[in-house]
Amino acid sequence: MNPLIFGVWDGRFYDNRSTFSPVAPEGLPLDQFSQFNPGNPIMSFVCDRGFIVMDRRANLAFSLWRYYQRAERETCGKCTPCRIGVMVIAEALGKVVRGKASEVDWEYVKTVAEQMKQTSLCGIGQTTPEALLGALQYCPDELLQAQPVAENVYDYYTVLSAPCIEACPAHVDVPRYIDYIKAGEPEMSAAVLLRHYPLVGSCGRVCVRYCEKACRRQYLDSAVDIKNLKRYAADATGPMEELFNFAQRDTNPMSPKVAVVGAGPAGINCAYHLLLQGYKVDIFEANSHAGGMAQVGIPQYRLPKGLLESETNVIEQLGGRYFYHQRLGYDFSVTDLFNRGYNAIFLGVGCSKGMYLGLDNEDTTLTGYFNGIDFLQKVERAVTGNRPFKLTGDVVVVGGGNVAMDCARSAARLTDGTVHVVYRRTEEGMPADHEEVVAAKEEGIVFHFLSVQKEIISADGKVTGLKIAKMREEKVPGSRRGKLIEIEGTETVLECTNLIAAIGQRLDQEVLCDDDGIMFDKRGNISVSEALATTRPGVFAGGDAATGPTTLIDGLAQGQIAAQSINEYLTRGSVGFVARRRMGELIKKGELMKETDPKIDLCPAPRHKLKTLSSEERRGNFEEVDLSMTEGEAIAEANRCMRCYRIYGVVTQLPIPGNITHIQNQAV
Structure with missing residues (x-):
């Protein structure tokens, strides 16, 4: 069944309002766009590829207005076509929603949108006009004769993303932290990264560069050196723990207690996000120090251990506690932790064998x-x-x-x-x-x-x-x-x-016993749901323990997801729906960022070649091989970023769980 009512996609108009032979964009899995969260139909979807309307009651003007409200918030203001254009278009669509479409100079709006598309300097201005221009060309009556609609009659959700953001397991806003490096503000760049994890300098050294594999710059010359720009931001900022000297150590004595088992990247990041939300968190670690496999498995010449230690110390800065030489299955069990009064548990025990x-x-x-x-x-x-x-x-x-x-x-x-x-x-x-x-x-x-x-x-x-x-x-x-x-x-x-x-x-399965009530999957890992919930209520697992051996950035991302799920469990009693996760799924399954014939009209600029110790200097020692960028090198490399932002917006018939304010100011 084809649920598409009408839409404009990749410059082609699809109209099924009065036909017995419905058509749809080839390759677009419309079944994925039938509902956003379970039982909540998608009425319309807007992005840089165009728009689709899935419900006859949908108001296209409302969808475009919400979409452009997000564009208005996200424009950087550096180029006039986008800075002025988003305001002009958002104001015009706002009039339509209020029943004043006759007051809009549509020729002027169209001209502004075309200028934005052709002359803007980054993805926001270049891509957001696509849906509006398609509507004006193929179905103008949906705007010119639109009925007024109350602002809260439908729910909506918007996401600012880019190919590099979607490729990153943690959905880090890569262009934003690069923007701050361009501006000579590495501390602000580090602050963007700290919204996702505290191991900024560590990740800047050992990240596996999923983002760079997705970087559109490679279609022109070569990908931006995103990883080493992250490292520069961390190195120029200094110890991350010093940024948390302001942190309030005293937590509410009535706050729920969470036990994190394993001080690897997943456990550290789970604890980090829970502490930022006001929970009391204790971390139980089998070794004598934090870091997990990042500490014992990544050599010093790639990841200096003093740096990793300073970043894991952030947990204590935020009021968390470490308990070392405490091994699950030997010194305590999952049931023991519940008996000690912990309200939820995260297992980040890793694959230690x-x-x-x-x-x-x-x-x-x-x-x-x-x-x-x-x-x-x-x-x-x-x-x-x-x-x-x-x-x-x-x-x-x-x-x-x-x-x-x-x-x-x-x-x-x-x-x-x-x-x-x-x-x-x-x-x-x-x-x-x-x-x-x-x-x-x-x-x-x-x-x-x-x-x-x-x-x-x-x-x-x-x-x-x-x-x-x-x-x-x-x-x-x-x-x-x-x-x-x-x-x-x-x-x-x-x-x-x-x-x-x-x-x-592989995971040492002996750390869990039958009384723990936690099942393993067919690969021998802890069996978890999409929300990282195990088969025992209140127990969550992530990182290597749940997926098998993975990367540091994957572990960090799973720690953040687990913290979100634990927060839901402790506040609502169940693990529910995460809108950002669902939007990422639509982007991925719909291949919405895929480009068949990318054309980038810019002058090539070679990627910075990172300086390293010579092979002779590396012999017989574990000194760090890769050297950090200088400020000038970092700014030059940052200026290669094309800010390939895209905005994705969905309007739903019913409220979206957890979307109380109707405003998403973050890329994640």
Whole structure:
């Protein structure tokens, strides 16, 4: 069934008001646009692609007016066409809604909208006229003869976004924090980021750049260096904990108590957002310090531990408490926490168990044989705890992800031999960040692609080598990854004294018992709903524990989602609907930001090449390799951002849960 009544989409008019053969935009999943939250029909939807009307009672003028009210709030004011245009159009549509359409000079409005589209400097001015111009061209009577409508008769929700924002799991307003860098105000840039998480400098060093993969600048020259601009904002601002010196430590004694288990990125960010909302939060951590795998699993040359510590200290600045050497399943249980008076619990215990290769007759007790997690923990203790840890001879690392790169690059700093990486697919198929692979090669690490491990060679209880075989990859129709086939007669032995299996990690399920009432999914992770609720009421889980090994930014995003869900649970008794999550789903499933033939009419400006320590300077030490941008470099790189903002607006028949004010001033 086609629920579209009429609309203009990508410049084409669709009118089903008097036809038995309805038409709709090709590829647009209209079934997704039938209702916003369960039982609440979408009446109309407006964005940079145009508009669609799904209910005959919808008032298009009202929808466009609300859409342009958001544009009016978000214009930066730097260019006249947008600054003046949004006010002119919002005022005109406001008159229509009040029944004064005859007072509007529509030719003037159309001219203003066309000038905005053609001459504005950023996405707000360039894209918001699309829906209005489509309406004026194809169905002007919907505006010229519109009936007046009360402002509160329908509910509505608007989101300011961009390709980089939607690609970021935390929906960070990337153009906004870059704008502040352009203006020479890194503290304000950091403040934008602090709305999402406290680990600003840490994320600025190890983020996996989902945003950059979506950056539209790559269609012109290359993506903006968003990650290192974030790092610059943090470094120029100084310790994040100092920004919270104003924080009120005393919380309301009647505030609900929340227990967070695990002080990794997900747990830290969950606690952070709950503390900002006034809850009392205690964090239980098995280790002697906060940070989780970011602390013990990311080497010092990528993430200085002093920086991470200063950022995790923000929790105490806000009144939270850490309880170290407290391990779930050994020192306490989930039920124990409820018995202690906690009203809700978040499990961010991570995937702390490294995996071995799993070969036939494998002996994991061999001297020189490590899994990746244990190896990185030994490295962390050696660097930060002054515990001697040196390697001799050649090292072989099996794996192709970032953990494998961390192991290989760490081993290169600890051994007097050569480090080899064995990966079963091609270099292009490696999940590790490209920059990490490049850096590893600079440090003399040797890669063996399309190679598979066959047997561990040992003598006298010690590793002496790894037998490998060559592979070939056959394309599989309809699949991005080909089928791997071993090439007979290609077996060779890589001689080594140390072997590191960096092929994955998993949750230690022994931390939970049957009495906890928490189920696992088929992958062995904690089973959670979309709102990160577990099978036990009041218990939520996120990060590695719920998804399997993931990235720091994914963990931070899940911590924020969990905090939202816990707040709903403690205030309403149930976990309900999150409008921003739903809008993100519509944008993704509708591929609303997809561009088939992007054209960017700007002069190319090369991406800044970040300065690093030379390969010689990196030998034998764990000093940070990447160097921060200078102020001039950061401003120049920030000026490459094109502010590709888009506004998305939905009008619904019934109230949207949690949308009390009808105003969304944030991009998230």
